[in-house]
Amino acid sequence: MKRLHVDWTRCDGHGACPELLPELLRHDDWGFPVAISGERDPAVPRELEEHARHAVATCPLMALRLYEAPAPAARR
Numbered sequence: 522m523k524r525l526h527v528d529w530t531r532c533d534g535h536g537a538c539p540e541l542l543p544e545l546l547r548h549d550d551w552g553f554p555v556a557i558s559g560e561r562d563p564a565v566p567r568e569l570e571e572h573a574r575h576a577v578a579t580c581p582l583m584a585l586r587l588y589e590a591p592a593p594a595a596r597r
Contacts, residue, residue, distance in 0.1 A: 531584035541576040
């Protein structure tokens with residue numbers, strides 16, 4: 522499963538990513554992106570991966586990164 526990471530050291534709150542991925546992100550009170558789910562790096566459903574890649578490519582400060590999350594460990 523892919524996850525979306527926001528690099529807070531780069532983000533200036535331009536607001537493009539919540540506009541491009543409203544299913545995953547919203548603006549906080551200062552215009553910065555936060556995950557709707559409350560997760561630090563929200564999971565990206567397969568049907569939104571293309572939109573997430575577009576948001577990553579569109580970010581003016583390259584503050585977004587899409588990465589493959591490791592599979593959760595099996596419980597015994």
